[in-house]
Amino acid sequence: MENKKELRTWLDNLKLNHPLVIAGPCSAETEEQVLKIAHDLKNTDVSYYRAGIWKPRTRPGNFEGVGALGLKWLQKVKEETGLKTATEVANRTHVELALDHDIDLLWIGARSTVNPFLVQEIADALKGTDKIVLVKNPVNPDLSLWLGAIERLKSANIKNMGVIHRGFSTYEKTKYRNNPEWQIAIDLQTRFPDLPLINDPSHITGRRDMIFDVSQTALDLNFDGLMIETHIDPDNAWSDAAQQVTPKKLIEIMRDLRIPKVSNSEEKYTRALSNLRAQIDVVDNQLIDLLGKRMKIADDIGGIKKEKNVAVLQSKRWNEILGKMILEGESKGLSEEFILKIFKAVHLESINHQEKIING
Ligand code: PEP
Ligand code: MN
Numbered sequence: 001m002e003n004k005k006e007l008r009t010w011l012d013n014l015k016l017n018h019p020l021v022i023a024g025p026c027s028a029e030t031e032e033q034v035l036k037i038a039h040d041l042k043n044t045d046v047s048y049y050r051a052g053i054w055k056p057r058t059r060p061g062n063f064e065g066v067g068a069l070g071l072k073w074l075q076k077v078k079e080e081t082g083l084k085t086a087t088e089v090a091n092r093t094h095v096e097l098a099l100d101h102d103i104d105l106l107w108i109g110a111r112s113t114v115n116p117f118l119v120q121e122i123a124d125a126l127k128g129t130d131k132i133v134l135v136k137n138p139v140n141p142d143l144s145l146w147l148g149a150i151e152r153l154k155s156a157n158i159k160n161m162g163v164i165h166r167g168f169s170t171y172e173k174t175k176y177r178n179n180p181e182w183q184i185a186i187d188l189q190t191r192f193p194d195l196p197l198i199n200d201p202s203h204i205t206g207r208r209d210m211i212f213d214v215s216q217t218a219l220d221l222n223f224d225g226l227m228i229e230t231h232i233d234p235d236n237a238w239s240d241a242a243q244q245v246t247p248k249k250l251i252e253i254m255r256d257l258r259i260p261k262v263s264n265s266e267e268k269y270t271r272a273l274s275n276l277r278a279q280i281d282v283v284d285n286q287l288i289d290l291l292g293k294r295m296k297i298a299d300d301i302g303g304i305k306k307e308k309n310v311a312v313l314q315s316k317r318w319n320e321i322l323g324k325m326i327l328e329g330e331s332k333g334l335s336e337e338f339i340l341k342i343f344k345a346v347h348l349e350s351i352n353h354q355e356k357i358i359n360g
Contacts, residue, residue, distance in 0.1 A: 010132055010160040011196040011224055014047060018259055020198065020225030022086055022105070023250055024050040026240040027063060028070035034077060036232050040247035042081035045254045048105050049074070049083040050227060054094055055239055056111045063238040071101035078102075091118065095125035107134040108149065110166055110178075110203075114138040119149045123156035132160040134198065137188075141168040141181050146188060150195070162196035163188060164227055165218070167204035174289070177206025177243070180214065182221060182282045189222070197222075202229040202243045211245060212253050219257060220278035222271070228253070291346070298350040302357030312354045318347060 011020055023041055028034045028051040038049050051074060055065035074085040086105035089095045090112045098106050106126070112118045113136055126133060133153055138145040146163070153161055165185040167178025189197050199218030201211045215226050231237045234244035245253070260271040305312060322343055329339035 008194055009162075009196055011162065016045075016047065018045050018254075019219060019223070019257075020048075020196070021046045021254060022048040022050050022198065022225065022227040023230040023247075024048075024086070025052075025231045025237065026202075026229045026244060027052045027055050027238050028066050028073055029063075029238050031073045031076070033232065034070070034073040035080065037230060037247060038077040038081045038083055040232065041230065041250070042083060044247075044251055046250075047084060048086045049077050049081070050086040050229075052239070053087050054090060056088075056090060056109055057239075068097050068101075071097060071103065074103060075101055078104075089122060092121050092125040095122055099126075099129065099131065103131070105132040105134065107136060107164060110136045110139045113149045114140065114142075114145055116145075116148060116152070119152050123152040123158070126153070126158055127156045129158060130160060132162065133158050134162045134164050136164045136166050136200070137168065137184065139169045139178075141170075141179070141184055143184050143187055146184075147191065150192065162198060162224075163192075164198045164200050165204075165223070166200035175210075176204055178204050180204050180217075180282075182217070182279070185223075186221065186279070196224040198225040198227055199223045200227045202227070202240070206240075206243050208234065208243055208245050208249070211243070212256065215253065216257055217278050217281070219259060220274045222260070222275055291349075294346065295349060295353050298353045299357055302354035305354065306358045312351055312358060321347075 014020065021044075023046045025033065025037055034051055041049065051070065053065050053067060053070035053074075055063060057064055071087070074087065077083055078085050084104040085102075086107065087098055087103050088109045089098050089106045090109060095106065108119065108122060112122065135146065135149045135153065138149075150161065150163065163185075165180070165188075167176060167180050168184070170179045185197065185199075189195075199215065201214035201218065204214050205211055211228060215228070218226065228250055229240060229244045230247055230250045231244040232246065234246060235241055237244050260267075260274055302312070322340070325343055326336050326339050329336070
């Protein structure tokens, strides 16, 4: 039975004994760069070689990709290294050119997934293809746009599909380039348990020193693979320089990642546990973020209280907050005792922050 399950998707058919790895530069820059990176990645755990040919840039005036010429370089990669090839497509022409050049895996980028017209155009152009098509999450944290794109491709009879989690835009700066919002990827996995789920730590972090940790979290959350931007000279890359790693670094990352395995009940238990622990870690980080945010607001309140010479402790307001939170907590199954403890601690920290502001 285990076997039947194993050969369900294109990914299972690859019969890898490790997570799928897609690697290669953010952008194809020159033929030499594309081939050099590919040669460094052959005979490693990398299965698919990625390179952006048409680059969606948020602001004009940046490198917008080499265009169709790069597809020839990818064909050469396949001939010379045996690596399968992957690129982003964002319209009908891209799809037609990519199929003409026998690209093995096409992905829809985050800026395209947000646009149902574009997704439909791409789906129509791909109709019935047996190439692998991966859908990146939309730039905004909206599960239904992501689901909608999957449904459009399913309706176009695309059989070999998967999704890439690359994080989400936020107006507020976080330590990530694109906030992971892991829960959205987990929810998608719950809706479509058979869709291979790949993590893109490069676009989530925007920083090469955080790639390992995000990759490990993804594996602990049962992701099926990783897409990691890799460049021979990351600092001088024509796009996304800060987040690319060298092939040597990628090989170290692949060596050091802990891969959860399922083969007996003991390991199943360990995997379920590490999955849940990774979810707890995500929530704990959100708690710290939110508490930090709350204290920043308290600082601002301290600032205006100082100006008006108003007392820090406002008991009426505090009692209102407590009453509301006890009710909210009850509806989430949290005891009154617990809410009191937590909010007293939060309130005390707030007062300390305000006092620091007021008394210099
Ligand atoms: C990319 O993979 O290089 C890319 C442009 O990604 P995204 O669509 O996630 O921004
Ligand atoms: Mn990129």
